[in-house]
Amino acid sequence: MMIKDSTEKIKEDTQPASQPRKFGGYNFAFLDEAAKREIRRALLKAVAIPGYQVPFASRELPIARGWGTGGLQITLSIIGPEDVLKVIDQGCDGSVNAVNIKKFVSSVTNVSTTTDTTEATIIQTRHRIPEEEMTENQILVLQVPLPEALRTVEPSEIETRRMHAEADYSRMWLYLYEDIVKYSEISIGPRYPVMVHDRYIMDPSPIPRWDVPKLHMAESLFLFGAGREKRIYAIPPFTKVEPLEFEDVHFRMEDFSGKVCRRCGSSNSYLDEIIDDDTGVRMYVCSDTGFCDKRCR
Amino acid sequence: MISSLLNVKGLTKIFGKGCSRCHESTGPAFETNVCSHCGSVVACSDISFELYPGEILGIVGESGSGKSTIVKLLHFDWDATSGEMHLTEQSSPSDAGDGGDKGIQCGFSNKWFSGFGAGLFELNGSNLLALSPYHKRQMRNFLMGVVYQNPYLGLKMDVSAGGNIAERLIMANWRNVESMRSRASELLLKTEIPVERMDEPPRNFSGGMQQRVQIAKALSNKPRILFLDEVTTGLDVSVQARVLDLIANLQRELHLSVIVVSHDLGVIRLLTQRTLVMKYGRIVEVGLTDQILEDPQHPYTQILVSSQL
Numbered sequence: 001m002m003i004k005d006s007t008e009k010i011k012e013d014t015q016p017a018s019q020p021r022k023f024g025g026y027n028f029a030f031l032d033e034a035a036k037r038e039i040r041r042a043l044l045k046a047v048a049i050p051g052y053q054v055p056f057a058s059r060e061l062p063i064a065r066g067w068g069t070g071g072l073q074i075t076l077s078i079i080g081p082e083d084v085l086k087v088i089d090q091g092c093d094g095s096v097n098a099v100n101i102k103k104f105v106s107s108v109t110n111v112s113t114t115t116d117t118t119e120a121t122i123i124q125t126r127h128r129i130p131e132e133e134m135t136e137n138q139i140l141v142l143q144v145p146l147p148e149a150l151r152t153v154e155p156s157e158i159e160t161r162r163m164h165a166e167a168d169y170s171r172m173w174l175y176l177y178e179d180i181v182k183y184s185e186i187s188i189g190p191r192y193p194v195m196v197h198d199r200y201i202m203d204p205s206p207i208p209r210w211d212v213p214k215l216h217m218a219e220s221l222f223l224f225g226a227g228r229e230k231r232i233y234a235i236p237p238f239t240k241v242e243p244l245e246f247e248d249v250h251f252r253m254e255d256f257s258g259k260v261c262r263r264c265g266s267s268n269s270y271l272d273e274i275i276d277d278d279t280g281v282r283m284y285v286c287s288d289t290g291f292c293d294k295r296c297r
Numbered sequence: 298m299i300s301s302l303l304n305v306k307g308l309t310k311i312f313g314k315g316c317s318r319c320h321e322s323t324g325p326a327f328e329t330n331v332c333s334h335c336g337s338v339v340a341c342s343d344i345s346f347e348l349y350p351g352e353i354l355g356i357v358g359e360s361g362s363g364k365s366t367i368v369k370l371l372h373f374d375w376d377a378t379s380g381e382m383h384l385t386e387q388s389s390p391s392d393a394g395d396g397g398d399k400g401i402q403c404g405f406s407n408k409w410f411s412g413f414g415a416g417l418f419e420l421n422g423s424n425l426l427a428l429s430p431y432h433k434r435q436m437r438n439f440l441m442g443v444v445y446q447n448p449y450l451g452l453k454m455d456v457s458a459g460g461n462i463a464e465r466l467i468m469a470n471w472r473n474v475e476s477m478r479s480r481a482s483e484l485l486l487k488t489e490i491p492v493e494r495m496d497e498p499p500r501n502f503s504g505g506m507q508q509r510v511q512i513a514k515a516l517s518n519k520p521r522i523l524f525l526d527e528v529t530t531g532l533d534v535s536v537q538a539r540v541l542d543l544i545a546n547l548q549r550e551l552h553l554s555v556i557v558v559s560h561d562l563g564v565i566r567l568l569t570q571r572t573l574v575m576k577y578g579r580i581v582e583v584g585l586t587d588q589i590l591e592d593p594q595h596p597y598t599q600i601l602v603s604s605q606l
Contacts, residue, residue: 162430170468173472174463177460177463177467178456178460181457246472246473246474248474248475
């Protein structure tokens with residue numbers, strides 16, 4: 001990533017009002033330099049302690065909290081003029097949220113955008129990890145609604161912090177045990193809890209189970225931002241990330257055996273189910289539209 | 298000479314800011330445990346006793362005498378104002394046999410802790426009341442079991458009975474569902490709970506059954522020390538008798554050291570070998586249970602014994 005020297009930015013921001021201003025009158029990447037610096041410090045700490053939730057002063061942005069402000073603040077803090085941005089929402093490049101975030105970042109940075117995973121240097125995403133394997137030159141920024149994986153079992157923030165500090169995760173395991181007793185398997189769909197670097201239980205954001213193994217020993221850097229909850233956490237490259245599972249009840253991904261994408265014919269990607277209103281016919285298409293389009297071409 | 302398992306010295310708990318005269322202005326001599334100088338409540342003060350391996354020690358006294366406070370302090374539920382608690386390392390025949398049992402062992406040497414990530418700390422000679430919260434939790438998980446008067450304190454009512462037991466096993470790094478369920482069935486069978494009700498939450502159970510699930514949960518990690526805090530209070534007489542029989546049998550079978558807190562002298566007579574009599578946060582008499590009940594020396598103990606129905 002190219003991150004410009006912050007003093008240069010401050011100079012740029014304090015140029016006389018008579019001169020024409022770039023980026024619609026805002027600082028490069030919208031946030032002021034002090035805000036970006038604070039977020040970068042939080043990111044460095046998050047990378048240093050994989051899976052640990054670092055508090056940060058979440059800023060106001062021109063989108064509502066809960067619509068990706070955490071991810072957006074991370075993107076705006078790390079983006080440089082040479083970066084290539086891709087934004088996806090549930091795998092789709094063309095959804096309203098993804099398009100608006102892409103337009104906004106582009107207007108305050110002038111960076112180029114893409115729908116091709118391999119071309120992008122920064123990918124901001126909600127609820128999916130792209131199908132194509134990412135490389136060490138890429139960063140995936142995930143928008144996180146609820147960063148606390150233990151919230152399901154403990155409502156108190158003080159108590160969850162104690163549980164993380166003491167690695168006291170028995171209640172999370174008990175929750176999984178009870179799930180098995182009730183349903184004969186672990187019924188958690190998205191937000192499947194993972195153990196990062198054998199230390200912290202982490203919420204991988206509401207990605208499907210299909211995407212969870214992609215976090216393990218990945219070449220790319222994963223950054224997680226929760227704007228509403230004011231938390232940042234990270235998985236650095238080549239970090240051990242394992243879904244919670246028992247010795248005799250294993251983690252299972254969604255099963256798409258026998259189903260293929262109607263558009264590209266892929267049988268090895270996460271598929272969305274579509275039901276034709278008129279005929280009632282069920283069909284499947286790739287959730288990752290960029291991947292699907294590329295295969296169709 | 299048998300060495301003690303647990304050695305408690307000068308255990309004190311004061312609710313309130315406390316002052317230098319709290320100790321001298323409260324107790325049986327003043328017939329109060331509220332300090333007349335600062336208004337603090339001295340729940341227990343300068344309590345010292347020893348618990349021997351395989352012994353059942355009773356603590357008896359009226360309401361507010363500090364019996365349950367002692368259990369809560371020794372089980373690390375509350376922090377003591379001052380005092381010390383020491384463990385003496387014992388070699389027990391059960392140490393050798395349970396080595397491969399998923400990391401759960403009955404001894405408590407440093408070796409015993411090493412498998413649980415508790416870090417290296419010396420148990421022998423260290424004051425357990427001064428341990429970090431993390432180490433206290435480890436001690437509670439692997440060394441102690443507790444059965445409260447109120448099952449709502451000891452059980453999670455929205456989790457199945459088997460799950461309540463599994464929680465303690467999970468704390469000891471068990472990660473095999475089938476093994477956990479088989480251990481839970483074994484314990485429920487031992488505590489006379491129908492195994493087919495293992496997946497029901499304890500809120501569906503009667504009071505006596507809930508107490509027995511608590512006992513099963515407390516025993517799941519094969520503790521060395523068991524605390525029983527008014528376990529039979531609120532149960533009808535026939536259920537009381539069954540619970541007491543169960544405790545006595547399990548104690549013999551597992552060679553547990555037990556501290557029984559009760560205001561019921563019948564329970565104390567039936568279960569314990571030695572008894573501490575408490576009043577206003579102080580121990581007023583200590584002795585063999587038979588001796589205490591047949592030949593009480595302290596005036597308060599005499600009243601207590603003579604007031605039995």
